[in-house]
Amino acid sequence: MQAFLSAATVFLLSLMHAQEALAFIECSVLNYGECIVIALESGNSLTLTSKGAVADNATDLGPALTKAWQECVIPQVTTTVATDVLLYVPAGNYLLASTVTFDDAANWNLHIAGDIFLPFNPSLTGTMLTFENCENILLNGPGAIYGTSKSCSGNGYRYRPGGDLTLYPSRPRLIRFQTCNNCEITAITLYDAPMFHVTMIGDNEAHDMSIIASHIGETDGFDMSGNNNYVHDVTVENGDECVTVKTPTNGFVAERITCRYTAGCNIGSFGSGATGVDVQNVYYSDVTISNSDAGVMIKSYPNCAGTVKNVTFTGFTLVRILFSISTSQGGTTDTGTLQISDVTFENFQGTGTPTRPAVLLDCNKATPCKDIAFSGISLTDTKADSFTNACGSGLSGLSSC
Numbered sequence: 001m002q003a004f005l006s007a008a009t010v011f012l013l014s015l016m017h018a019q020e021a022l023a024f025i026e027c028s029v030l031n032y033g034e035c036i037v038i039a040l041e042s043g044n045s046l047t048l049t050s051k052g053a054v055a056d057n058a059t060d061l062g063p064a065l066t067k068a069w070q071e072c073v074i075p076q077v078t079t080t081v082a083t084d085v086l087l088y089v090p091a092g093n094y095l096l097a098s099t100v101t102f103d104d105a106a107n108w109n110l111h112i113a114g115d116i117f118l119p120f121n122p123s124l125t126g127t128m129l130t131f132e133n134c135e136n137i138l139l140n141g142p143g144a145i146y147g148t149s150k151s152c153s154g155n156g157y158r159y160r161p162g163g164d165l166t167l168y169p170s171r172p173r174l175i176r177f178q179t180c181n182n183c184e185i186t187a188i189t190l191y192d193a194p195m196f197h198v199t200m201i202g203d204n205e206a207h208d209m210s211i212i213a214s215h216i217g218e219t220d221g222f223d224m225s226g227n228n229n230y231v232h233d234v235t236v237e238n239g240d241e242c243v244t245v246k247t248p249t250n251g252f253v254a255e256r257i258t259c260r261y262t263a264g265c266n267i268g269s270f271g272s273g274a275t276g277v278d279v280q281n282v283y284y285s286d287v288t289i290s291n292s293d294a295g296v297m298i299k300s301y302p303n304c305a306g307t308v309k310n311v312t313f314t315g316f317t318l319v320r321i322l323f324s325i326s327t328s329q330g331g332t333t334d335t336g337t338l339q340i341s342d343v344t345f346e347n348f349q350g351t352g353t354p355t356r357p358a359v360l361l362d363c364n365k366a367t368p369c370k371d372i373a374f375s376g377i378s379l380t381d382t383k384a385d386s387f388t389n390a391c392g393s394g395l396s397g398l399s400s401c
Contacts, residue, residue, distance in 0.1 A: 055092025
């Protein structure tokens with residue numbers, strides 16, 4: 001009897017394991033794509049066939065992504081485990097020549113094992129991969145998306161020849177999570193987007209990945225807004241924002257960040273005349289920034305309105321930074337009511353530049369900064385040892401504005 005029960009138990013466990021295995025669905029882009037028409041030699045009749053993705057760096061991947069999502073992923077999502085249903089881009093070189101939007105998407109995994117390249121097309125605009133009104137989406141690698149990398153056989157560098165950002169102002173962005181929650185992007189490398197790399201709006205996570213771009217403007221790494229976003233263990237090399245908080249935000253954490261040749265880890269900027277700015281409960285920790293225009297900045301215009309409060313920047317290592325610690329809020333005529341308060345800068349070490357102060361607080365004179373605290377600031381190679389702010393000037397060791 002004991003032997004019989006043991007065998008039955010083994011059988012049941014095997015059956016359960018098989019059922020679990022069957023829960024995994026792979027929707028490969030190689031099997032889905034646009035429909036094409038073929039004329040038959042035998043007569044006037046036509047037949048339709050489906051052309052899936054082709055790893056030839058010439059066939060547009062966009063239709064295959066859309067078809068695989070619509071015809072395979074959506075019908076087979078039956079659980080809330082994202083990795084149960086895989087929209088799969090296998091190894092190989094693919095061309096993404098059209099934008100793709102996954103709207104009202106939930107509970108699946110876009111797994112990119114291959115390399116995706118953007119073409120040069122002056123009329124191409126928008127965002128190449130958009131997830132909108134989504135929930136519990138995993139976007140992961142180990143593949144890569146090449147936006148404008150000339151050295152990596154992409155064509156997008158032509159969108160900004162010689163660093164000219166005005167020639168094609170509507171050039172495409174790479175990835176956007178719009179009004180999404182519990183989404184995750186990880187283990188994928190992004191190269192040199194024509195404009196901006198990752199925008200996440202909602203409650204999401206980005207981690208363990210790299211962004212590598214030209215050292216020019218409008219190449220933002222991570223632009224984050226929403227509630228409780230989390231960015232950690234990422235590396236960004238570009239010429240603009242590294243990991244930046246946008247409005248509205250209530251709750252944001254960034255940890256173990258490496259930025260090279262960037263414009264720093266910032267809050268803002270907020271456009272001229274922006275009202276309703278609301279950024280609070282922001283925490284940056286364990287950040288290394290090198291050879292960059294800025295370390296940390298709160299960027300605004302003198303006519304903005306709203307609130308930035310309860311912000312902590314701690315554990316920063318800065319190497320050859322132009323503006324190490326800065327707020328850029330004031331102007332010739334300060335009329336705004338943007339209140340910046342309860343901001344702490346602590347445990348900063350490293351080097352700045354002899355032409356700029358270690359700390360520059362250019363606060364709005366109409367609505368001065370409040371409760372700006374400094375501790376453990378040890379920055380060398382800066383202009384004197386001073387800071388400037390709307391409340392006056394003094395030694396950088398002052399505890400508040």
